[in-house]
Amino acid sequence: MTSPAPTMLSFEHVTKWYGSVCALLDVSFQVDREVVGLVGRNGVGKSTLMKLAVGLLGPSQGTVRVGPHDARTRAARARIGFCPDFDRLYEPLSGVAFVAWMLRYHGFGGRAAKQRAAEVLAELGLEENMHRPIREYSKGMRQRVRLGQALAHRPSFVLLDEPMTGLDPLARAELSERIRDLPRQGVGVLVSSHVLHELEAVVDRVVLVHQGRLLAEGRIHELRDKLPERPHRLRIKGARLREFASELTSWAEVDGVSIRDDALEVALAGHGAFYQRLTRVAADWQGGIEEVVPLDDDLAAVFGYFVE
Amino acid sequence: MSQALNYRPLRCERTRGYARLWPLARQELFSVFKTKWGVALYLFCLIPGLGRLVMLLIIFGVIQFGPVSLRNRLDNDVPEGMLHLSPDHASFYLHSTLEPMPGMVFFLLLTTLVVARSIARDRATNALELYWTRGISPWSYLFAKWWGGFLLTCTVTVVLPLSLWITACFLAEDWTLLQETYAQFFVGLFGVAALTALWTLIGTFVSASASSANAAMVIWCVLLVGTRALGGILSGILREPELMSCLSFWDAGGVIVRAMADLPQPRHWLGGALATFAVLFVATLLIARSRMRVQEALK
Secondary structure, three states: OOOOOOOOEEEEEEEEEEOOEEEEEEEEEEEOOOEEEEEOOOOOOHHHHHHHHOOOOOOOEEEEEEOOEEOOOHHHHHOEEEEOOOOOOOOOOEHHHHHHHHHHOOOOOHHHHHHHHHHHHHHOOOOOOOOOEHHHOOHHHHHHHHHHHHHOOOOOEEEEEOOOOOOOHHHHHHHHHHHHHOHHHOOEEEEEOOOHHHHHHHOOEEEEEEOOEEEEEEOHHHHHHOOOOOOEEEEEEEOOHHHHHHHHHOOOOEEEEEEEOOEEEEEEOOOOOHHHHHHHHHHHOOOOEEEEEEOOOOHHHHHHHHHO | OOOOOOOOOOOOOOOOHHHHHHHHHHHHHHHHHHOHHHHHHHHHHOHHHHHHHHHHHHHOOOOOOOOOOHHHHOOOOOOHHHHHHOOOOOHHHHHHHHOHHHHHHHHHHHHHHOHHHHHHHHHHOOOHHHHHOOOOOHHHHHHHHHHHHHHHHHHHHHHHHHHHHHHHHHHOOOOHHHHHHHHHHHHHHHHHHHHHHHHHHHHHHHHHHOOOHHHHHHHHHHHHHHHHHHHHHHHHHHOOOHHHHHHOHHHHHHHHHHHHHOOOOOOOOHHHHHHHHHHHHHHHHHHHHHHOOHHHHOO
16 A cells, blocks of 8 residues: 655645744644635745745754654745745846746756756747846836746745746736646646735635744635625625615515615625525516625735634 | 646655855855946956056066066165065065055955855845755755855955066966965965955954944954054054054954965064954954844844
């Protein structure tokens, strides 16, 4: 009987003290071939968690593993790609020279490093500009170089710290797509970002951290369902809203209805059969229902509820 | 659309110590040549050596200003204070490196803009994470930064005097110059190399301790120029020239090298110079040690 393959990144009962300050307390979670978002306010332990994962720090208690290796070993570091949260690279170097330089630390010879650097930057859309000095790059190009140096040595796990910072909407969309693509190529991703709505579009699961503790982990909708004391809220737009409101108030699943800015805001006590019933009624509603939008089913709302 | 990034199962390739550190040291060594201002700065720092070369060519009559070459007019009775003007003495080749003017000025210029900024710049931009997550320990990183800075500074402080001496040996009529100067010259050159290593190491420690590149540059300038000014003032007021060798960090280095090679030098206090160097080295090492801890360095 063979033992199951180890997860790409695992935190097992990790506690980290800085002197008398506890930065992380008994944190456990795993990341496999998926995109996991790390969410938390500033100063709650996200950076410590990232530094533990890349082996910059060791845990005071517990273990951090990359595949079968302890995160602080060289074998673990060879398997990790890290895209740090800073913008200023070595300005006089060209993008390809910078990535090739970073590759030298992973055992690539001079020629092989240049070849692979050019390959990965071309794949990231920098083919025409890779030989220009970095000081002439836009923020989007610099972001690609940062990502390139993290991916070039073909890691099995990538950590992205605030990868969306400073990017224009088009570049953000493009980067999101690239991040989503990584698990399909066998790469696990842990991404930390403050831009929650964009993170939501990228991640499979989230890990919520607050005051050094793991608040919750899982898919966003699953997490939302773990909060039964928080009624789901919906916004409904359509014709004859007052009549529709009086229809809804008779339903057992509805906790309250109010009209705001030509739309209904509905609070649900439970939503088990509500959506099926709403679909039936809306289909027959004279004048039509134009829009049904959940108001607190997104990552920002879920995170806010958990923190509260 | 995203393109395939061509992932494959990773074969962990172990990189040996030298191969890990040399790319970083090489980057530091050539950093000054990446911009035209850097190249101009480096060429400017070669001026004292080139000046000496011109002197040498004039003395040996390659460049002639009269019917008789200057060398023929220089007899063996050169006064001790003027030995650094005679190619027959090792002082000639090491003088421009060891003297505050021009040696310290050009050394300061080069090391301030390269060595003192090296780690402070990476710290300010958070680039330390890039190396430290690639299996380079903080001390290996510091070593590689020093290595690059040392090699670059050596091209000015060691390679130039050596080139001058070799040129003089070939310009001389016979091998007498070589035979008479090689022992003293090579001991002096070794001393200069060791001093360069020590100075650049202290400069790297200063860089590791400072929170920004500008702060590192200011501290480094104060260490060299400030202590020399202080030494000059105090030794003048107290009429104790020896004080200069233990209050000025630059002069302390010069005193040690001259003592090693038995080169002529004014009144000095060798013990004080050694103590000054030891205190400076240990103090900067201890500060750098605490500042290079991961928790301290990566904020």
